[in-house]
Structure formats: C-alpha cells, structure tokens
Amino acid sequence: MLLDINELHLSFVGGDEPAHILKGIDLHVAAGELVGLVGESGSGKSTSVRAALRLYGDEAEITGSIRVDGTEMVGADAATCRRLRAESVALVQQDPRAALNPVRRIGDSLAERLVRVHGKRRRDADERILALLTEVGLTQPERRMRQYPHELSGGMLQRVVIAAALSTDPKLVLADEATSALDVTTQAEIIAIFQRQIRERGLGMLFITHDLHLAGAICDRIHVLQQGEIVETLGRPGLFAEARHPYTRSLIESAPALERRAQS
Numbered sequence: 001m002l003l004d005i006n007e008l009h010l011s012f013v014g015g016d017e018p019a020h021i022l023k024g025i026d027l028h029v030a031a032g033e034l035v036g037l038v039g040e041s042g043s044g045k046s047t048s049v050r051a052a053l054r055l056y057g058d059e060a061e062i063t064g065s066i067r068v069d070g071t072e073m074v075g076a077d078a079a080t081c082r083r084l085r086a087e088s089v090a091l092v093q094q095d096p097r098a099a100l101n102p103v104r105r106i107g108d109s110l111a112e113r114l115v116r117v118h119g120k121r122r123r124d125a126d127e128r129i130l131a132l133l134t135e136v137g138l139t140q141p142e143r144r145m146r147q148y149p150h151e152l153s154g155g156m157l158q159r160v161v162i163a164a165a166l167s168t169d170p171k172l173v174l175a176d177e178a179t180s181a182l183d184v185t186t187q188a189e190i191i192a193i194f195q196r197q198i199r200e201r202g203l204g205m206l207f208i209t210h211d212l213h214l215a216g217a218i219c220d221r222i223h224v225l226q227q228g229e230i231v232e233t234l235g236r237p238g239l240f241a242e243a244r245h246p247y248t249r250s251l252i253e254s255a256p257a258l259e260r261r262a263q264s
C-alpha cells in the first residue's frame, strides 16, 4: 500500500482553543489506483494531504497512523519524513506559480532537485526534464527551459510543475486541486497524463477536488469528506447510484444545471 492512513486525528493547537480538524480519517491508495478525496471548501482536504506528508510542525497535534510506502510518518524523525518526501511522493497543488522560483529559469529550477537531492549529473537531469516537458505536452521544450515562470501561462506552468513532480519517478502523487484552475481542455489533457502514468508505471494517486462529478468521471474510488470526517466511500461500479449520505447527495445535486443537462 502506498498510502495507508488509519484513524487520523489532527488538531491545530496554536489558537486559544485547539481546533479539531480531522476526526478519524481512514484512507488507502494502492499502486495503480486513482482515489478521489472530495469535499467542500474547509472540509479538511488540504489538511489531510499536508498531514500525510508531515508538513506541519508544533502547530498541529496528530494521532493515528500514516504509512507512506510502508513507513510510519506519525512520530518519525525529520530525516525519515524528508527522505520519503524526496523519494516516494510528489505533491502537486493548485497554484503552479507558488511552486516555482520566479527569478530562476525553468530548466534550472527543475534540474536543481534532480542534481542536489537525487545525485544526477546536470546533463542527465536536463535530458530527463526535456523528455518530460515534451511528454506533458509543452511545445518548444528547449525554449521553455530557458524561460522564466512569468513568461508562461497558468496552464503551461501547471504542465511544468507536473513534469517536475514526475521527474523523480514518485510512487505516489498527491494532487491537491491540481487541475481546478485550468480550462476544461487543459484539465482533460493533464488528467490524461496522470492516467497514463497510473496505467504504465503503476503510479498511485490521491486526487483531491471539490468537484464530485470530475472525481466520479475518473476515480476508481471516492472518499467524501465533511467537516473532517469521511462520511461516505463510493466505489465502482455504480458510483453515484450507491450514494446514501445526504451530504454526498447534496454534492451530486449541486452540479451546475448546464453540466447536468449535458449528462442527461
């Protein structure tokens, strides 16, 4: 199992009163699986992902178990968490500009991690990045490597970030609203890239989104998160037909009218 979360509780303890945000989450992603985590804004989706990678310090109290590629993260030392983040997992978030250094050329930013963390020679790192920029559908990849982030559109930059995420051959990708800011065509292309990696390399993916219908179209299984609790898990076949929880039903019915008309 690539991601194995059991009975995860998380409270933020920085304020006057502790804020109990995650209330006993169970979540599993195996190799070759595309698993959705769906909920409204504030339900705790990003907190779950950040907790899984142990990106919180003293501000959060965590209990339960989070195993990433077989290694327990709760209680692990900083070096173990860093190693797992570098070797096994990639996180792709919504805003690609936040993930890239604005004053460095794209090629330099992407090569740096391969050279520094993964010990690749610069020439090999450049070759790998060039191949990946082509694979994620960027035209003129050599030129892109020489450009700065502000010279590319949001959709192009998200492709760059995905190339960066795949460059280290992660086993698990945590995609946190990774396609939410993109137009529908770019979103479909990027999802197709993820699906190919899942099929061909056995990548496991947790796909976090507020869009239940998008998750329903692509995921093998969907966990529905409401106020820090997984209230329902939907699996194929019959995905939405099996939804029983009122919160899930309200998410299904809250699809824009146009979208529902197109489906009927």
Ligand SMILES: Nc1ncnc2c1ncn2[C@@H]1O[C@H](COP(=O)(O)OP(=O)(O)OP(=O)(O)O)[C@@H](O)[C@H]1O
Pocket (backbone or CB within 6 Å): 012, 014, 019, 021, 039, 040, 041, 042, 043, 044, 045, 046, 047, 048, 059, 210
């Ligand atoms: N560092 C923090 N300290 C205190 N509370 C926090 C912290 N980070 C998040 N929260 C709270 O945790 C709750 C869940 O937030 P989270 O960002 O995980 O939601 P989300 O489902 O990802 O929503 P969105 O899609 O809007 O990002 C919110 O009430 C938020 O205010």
